[in-house]
Amino acid sequence: MSRYVPHTPAETRAMLDELGLADVGGLFADVPESVRLTGPVDLPRGLSQMETLRDMEALAERNTRYRLTLRGAGCYDHWIPPMVNRVACKEEFLTAYTPYQAELSQGVLQAIFEYQTLVCVLTGMDVSNAGVYDGASAAAESAVMCRERGRAVTLVSACAHPDTVAVMRTYCYGTGDELRLIPEKDGRTDAAALAAMLAPDVAAVYVQQPNFYGQLEDVTGLFAAAKAAGVKCILGVNPTAQAILPDGREVGADIVCGDLQPFGIAMAFGGPSSGFMACTAALVRRLPGRIAGQTVDAQGRRAFVLTLQAREQHIRREKASSNICSNQAHCALIASVYATYLGPDGVTAVAESCLAKAHAFAAMLCDIPGVRLRHTGEFFHEFVTDLPVPPEKVQAALEATGVLSGLPLPGGMLWCVTEKAGREDLLRVAQTVREACAQ
Amino acid sequence: MSEAVLLSYEKSVPGRRSEVIPKPDVPAYALPEALRRKTPLLLPELSEVDVDRHYTELAHRAYGVNCGFYPLGSCTMKYNPAVNEAVAALPGFAQAHPLAPAHAVAGCRAVMEELSESLCRIAGMDAFTLQPAAGAHGELTGMLCVRAYHESRGDAARKTMLVPDSAHGTNPASAAMAGFTVVNVPSRADGCVDLDALSALLDDGVAGMMMTNPNTLGLFEKDILKISRMVHASGGLMYYDGANLNAILGLARPGDMGFDVTHLNLHKTFSTPHGGGGPGSGPVGVKALLAPFLPTVASLGETGPLQVKAFHGNFATLARALAYIKTLGGDHLRDVAHHAVLNANYLMARLKAAGYTPAFDRPCMHEFVLTLEHERETTGVSALDVAKTVIDYGMHPPTMYFPLIVHEALMFEPTETETRETLDRAAQVMAAIRADLERDPEAMHTAPHSAVIGRPDEVRAARTPVLRWKPEP
Structure with missing residues (x-):
C-alpha cells in the first residue's frame, strides 16, 4: 500500500493475476520504451502527511501576517463570516464534479440557480451565467459577446484595473480584434475623448465602477453617449459597492461583470475567486459558460438542469461561444452563501461601513502636510493620495506597525479601507504616515 | 423520497x-x-x-467523491486528501494579498517556485506558468504562446491547428479563440491517430497539433514519437492536453514524447477538489523556445505580450497540489499511474465478463469506453438509460456519449484511489443492470426512480428558459 493508493501488495498481485499479467509493467505495453522514464522522477522522497503539513506551515509562516490591510487594488480584505467556511467545507459541494447528472446534483444546481439570482439582483440584469474564472476574464469574455460583423473594436477605459486591461488585450489578440484605450482625465474616464472615439467599427465600451483609482465614474453619461452611437455598454463592478451604487439597468449597461472575491472569498494571494457575467435578455444566447435553468421532471416536480448547452464547447467545439469548461463554482457558492447570510441589510451595511471609513480616513490623511487627494471626484472605498515622500517609505513605516499600506503608485498611494478597520486603528495609521512624511 | x-x-x-x-x-x-x-x-x-x-x-441533494464511487471518465475523480484542505486554509496563505511587497509574500512565492520546478520535472518541460485557472484556460494560454512564437519568427501564416477527432471539445474551442483554423485529424479503426491522414494535412500552414496521450479513448498513441517528428518537420509545434496525465504520471513525460507545450489539470491528476465545477488550475509548461511568451502580471509592473487572469493564478489550488506532490514524492508518483491503469483494466475485464462490449478490445490505460450500440439496437436501451439506472444503484454514472466517435459510449475512469471491493461492487451493479436490461427495458427508459427527481425536461428548460428566481408579481 502506498500513499492514497489503497491496494495491499497481495491485492495488487491478485488483480494482476486476474488480468493474466506478470507485473504492472505489463499494463504499459503500449507505451514505447523510448518514451518511458528509466527511474523515478527527480524529486525528493515522499513525506508523511505530518511532515507535509509542517513543511507547508513553514512556507505559510514566511508570509507577513498584517493586523490591518489598507491595500485593495482588485483584492479586498473583508470580514468573512464563519458560516461561509462552514458551508464551504461541506464535501458534497467541495468534491463534486460539474453537475452533468442532474438527478444526482440537484443541490449543486439549485445553488447555482440561487447564485444566478443573486448576480441578477446585484447587477439589475436579466440573466447571469454560473460564473467564469475571475473579473478580468469576465470582462474579456463580455467584450467577445458584443462583436458583430463590421463592429469588432472594444474601447476600454484606461482607469480599469491593469490586469483587466491586459487580459482583455490578450483575448483580443487571440481573436484578432482591436482594443483601444479611452484616456484618463483627473482619475476618471475622459468623456470628451470617448465621444471622439465612438467610430462605426466600435462594438463595445468597457468602464469599471468604481475604477482602479477608486473614483466613481459618470457611467450614465458615458453609456448614453455610447448607446447613441450603437455601441454596447459593459460595466465592470465591485459587488460590495454594487449594494449601494446604481445597478447596471439603471445606468444603461448591456452587460455587467466583475469579481466576487469581496463576497466572502479569502484573498489567498489573488486566487481562486470567481468572475461573474450578467446581461440583458437579448444577449443570453451569446453568454459563455454554464447556465442553470429551472424545469420539471415527468411528475411535474421542480428540477434544475444545465441548460442552453448549444452555446458550449462540448457541443459546438470550435464554433462555441467560448472554450470555458471548468469555472470557479465553489467560489461562486461561497459568494452566494455570503450574500444569503448577510442578507440585504448586511451587504448594505458592509458597503456603508467601507464608504464611511474610507472617507473618514481620507480626511485624517489630508490633515497631514503634503498629503492630498489626487483626484477630485467622488469615491467609494479606495482613493489615491499624493505623498510628500516616496511611497515606499510610507509602506515601510506602516509595515513596522503590522499594517499593509495602500498600493504604492508613482508619487502617491492607492488606499483601501474596509469594514474591518476601526477609527482608532485609522488614527494610529494616520499618525504613522504623518511621522513618515515629516522625516 | x-x-x-x-x-x-x-x-x-x-x-x-x-x-x-x-x-x-x-x-x-x-x-x-x-x-x-x-x-x-x-x-x-x-x-x-x-x-x-x-x-x-x-x-x-448533491454527490461528491466523499459519498461514493465516481467513475466519471475524463474527469479523474480521485480522492481529495484532507491534509491538502488544511494546507489551503493556513492563515498565512489565505490572508496573503496578491500585491503585497515581495518580501511579505515570500512563502507564497516559494510555493509557486517549488510547484513550477516540480511540474517541470514531472512533465519534462523547461518552464511553467501557474496563471491559468482551468484546463481550457491553459489550452488557450498554450495556443497563444504557440501563435506568439510563430509570429516572433515572422512565420505568421501558420494558421492551422490540427486536432484529432477524439479530442476534448475544449481543444478545438481553445484553438479557435487563439485565432487558429481547426482541422480535424481522423482516427483509425484502432482508435489512434491516422498517420496517413495526418501526413496529408501537414504543410507550411500548420502551426501545430493538439493531442492528449493516452487519448480520450483511454488508448496510448504508440506512434507518438513519429507523430511529433512529422509535425516538427513541417514546422509545427506539439501541444499536450494534460487531462489524461494520471495514466502515465511518473512513468513517461510529455516533454520526452516531443511535446513543446502542455497544460496540466491540477484538479485531476494532482488531487485538488473539483468544487462542483471549479476552481481548477491549468498550469502551462513549455520547452525553452516558448518560455519568452509565457504570461506576465500587469499589476506587478511586468510587461509581456500575454496575460490570461488577474494576479498569480488560483494560488490556494496550487498550494494543495504542491502538498500532494510532496506527500507522494519522486518515489510514489508512479504508484498513481500503476494503480489507475490497473484499476481501469480490472474493471474493464469485469464489465466485459458481465457481457458489456469495450469500444476497443485491447488493454486500456487509466480509462476505457464501452459501446452500448448493440444493446440499443436489440433492446432499445441507450447509454443514457444505463447511466440513469446506475444512479438507482447508489453510484455516480460514468461519462455518457463521449468521445463523440464512439456510438452509445459510456466512459469509466475509476482512478487509483478506489479499492478492489469498490470496483467489484461497481461490476456487480453493472451486471445487475444487464439483467434489468433483458428483463424490463421499459423501466430503464424512465430511470432513475430513487433520486430526488426523475429525468428533468431538458427541452422545456431550453425552450422556455427560467434562469433566475423572480418575486411573484
Whole structure:
C-alpha cells in the first residue's frame, strides 16, 4: 500500500493475476520504451502527511501576517463570516464534479440557480451565467459577446484595473480584434475623448465602477453617449459597492461583470475567486459558460438542469461561444452563501461601513502636510493620495506597525479601507504616515 | 423520497436578519443621490439557522467523491486528501494579498517556485506558468504562446491547428479563440491517430497539433514519437492536453514524447477538489523556445505580450497540489499511474465478463469506453438509460456519449484511489443492470426512480428558459 493508493501488495498481485499479467509493467505495453522514464522522477522522497503539513506551515509562516490591510487594488480584505467556511467545507459541494447528472446534483444546481439570482439582483440584469474564472476574464469574455460583423473594436477605459486591461488585450489578440484605450482625465474616464472615439467599427465600451483609482465614474453619461452611437455598454463592478451604487439597468449597461472575491472569498494571494457575467435578455444566447435553468421532471416536480448547452464547447467545439469548461463554482457558492447570510441589510451595511471609513480616513490623511487627494471626484472605498515622500517609505513605516499600506503608485498611494478597520486603528495609521512624511 | 427544498429566496421573511456587521464608529458619508441605487436589493432575509440548514439540505441533494464511487471518465475523480484542505486554509496563505511587497509574500512565492520546478520535472518541460485557472484556460494560454512564437519568427501564416477527432471539445474551442483554423485529424479503426491522414494535412500552414496521450479513448498513441517528428518537420509545434496525465504520471513525460507545450489539470491528476465545477488550475509548461511568451502580471509592473487572469493564478489550488506532490514524492508518483491503469483494466475485464462490449478490445490505460450500440439496437436501451439506472444503484454514472466517435459510449475512469471491493461492487451493479436490461427495458427508459427527481425536461428548460428566481408579481 502506498500513499492514497489503497491496494495491499497481495491485492495488487491478485488483480494482476486476474488480468493474466506478470507485473504492472505489463499494463504499459503500449507505451514505447523510448518514451518511458528509466527511474523515478527527480524529486525528493515522499513525506508523511505530518511532515507535509509542517513543511507547508513553514512556507505559510514566511508570509507577513498584517493586523490591518489598507491595500485593495482588485483584492479586498473583508470580514468573512464563519458560516461561509462552514458551508464551504461541506464535501458534497467541495468534491463534486460539474453537475452533468442532474438527478444526482440537484443541490449543486439549485445553488447555482440561487447564485444566478443573486448576480441578477446585484447587477439589475436579466440573466447571469454560473460564473467564469475571475473579473478580468469576465470582462474579456463580455467584450467577445458584443462583436458583430463590421463592429469588432472594444474601447476600454484606461482607469480599469491593469490586469483587466491586459487580459482583455490578450483575448483580443487571440481573436484578432482591436482594443483601444479611452484616456484618463483627473482619475476618471475622459468623456470628451470617448465621444471622439465612438467610430462605426466600435462594438463595445468597457468602464469599471468604481475604477482602479477608486473614483466613481459618470457611467450614465458615458453609456448614453455610447448607446447613441450603437455601441454596447459593459460595466465592470465591485459587488460590495454594487449594494449601494446604481445597478447596471439603471445606468444603461448591456452587460455587467466583475469579481466576487469581496463576497466572502479569502484573498489567498489573488486566487481562486470567481468572475461573474450578467446581461440583458437579448444577449443570453451569446453568454459563455454554464447556465442553470429551472424545469420539471415527468411528475411535474421542480428540477434544475444545465441548460442552453448549444452555446458550449462540448457541443459546438470550435464554433462555441467560448472554450470555458471548468469555472470557479465553489467560489461562486461561497459568494452566494455570503450574500444569503448577510442578507440585504448586511451587504448594505458592509458597503456603508467601507464608504464611511474610507472617507473618514481620507480626511485624517489630508490633515497631514503634503498629503492630498489626487483626484477630485467622488469615491467609494479606495482613493489615491499624493505623498510628500516616496511611497515606499510610507509602506515601510506602516509595515513596522503590522499594517499593509495602500498600493504604492508613482508619487502617491492607492488606499483601501474596509469594514474591518476601526477609527482608532485609522488614527494610529494616520499618525504613522504623518511621522513618515515629516522625516 | 426527500422533500423539495425551497429556494433561499422563497424562504425569505421580511425583517428576519442576522445583524453581524457593527455600525461604523465614524460618521456616515452622504453619497450624492445620483450615485445611490434606486432599485431595492432583493436578497433573501433568513436567520442564521435557516442559512445553515438550507445549505445542509442542498448538500444532501448533491454527490461528491466523499459519498461514493465516481467513475466519471475524463474527469479523474480521485480522492481529495484532507491534509491538502488544511494546507489551503493556513492563515498565512489565505490572508496573503496578491500585491503585497515581495518580501511579505515570500512563502507564497516559494510555493509557486517549488510547484513550477516540480511540474517541470514531472512533465519534462523547461518552464511553467501557474496563471491559468482551468484546463481550457491553459489550452488557450498554450495556443497563444504557440501563435506568439510563430509570429516572433515572422512565420505568421501558420494558421492551422490540427486536432484529432477524439479530442476534448475544449481543444478545438481553445484553438479557435487563439485565432487558429481547426482541422480535424481522423482516427483509425484502432482508435489512434491516422498517420496517413495526418501526413496529408501537414504543410507550411500548420502551426501545430493538439493531442492528449493516452487519448480520450483511454488508448496510448504508440506512434507518438513519429507523430511529433512529422509535425516538427513541417514546422509545427506539439501541444499536450494534460487531462489524461494520471495514466502515465511518473512513468513517461510529455516533454520526452516531443511535446513543446502542455497544460496540466491540477484538479485531476494532482488531487485538488473539483468544487462542483471549479476552481481548477491549468498550469502551462513549455520547452525553452516558448518560455519568452509565457504570461506576465500587469499589476506587478511586468510587461509581456500575454496575460490570461488577474494576479498569480488560483494560488490556494496550487498550494494543495504542491502538498500532494510532496506527500507522494519522486518515489510514489508512479504508484498513481500503476494503480489507475490497473484499476481501469480490472474493471474493464469485469464489465466485459458481465457481457458489456469495450469500444476497443485491447488493454486500456487509466480509462476505457464501452459501446452500448448493440444493446440499443436489440433492446432499445441507450447509454443514457444505463447511466440513469446506475444512479438507482447508489453510484455516480460514468461519462455518457463521449468521445463523440464512439456510438452509445459510456466512459469509466475509476482512478487509483478506489479499492478492489469498490470496483467489484461497481461490476456487480453493472451486471445487475444487464439483467434489468433483458428483463424490463421499459423501466430503464424512465430511470432513475430513487433520486430526488426523475429525468428533468431538458427541452422545456431550453425552450422556455427560467434562469433566475423572480418575486411573484
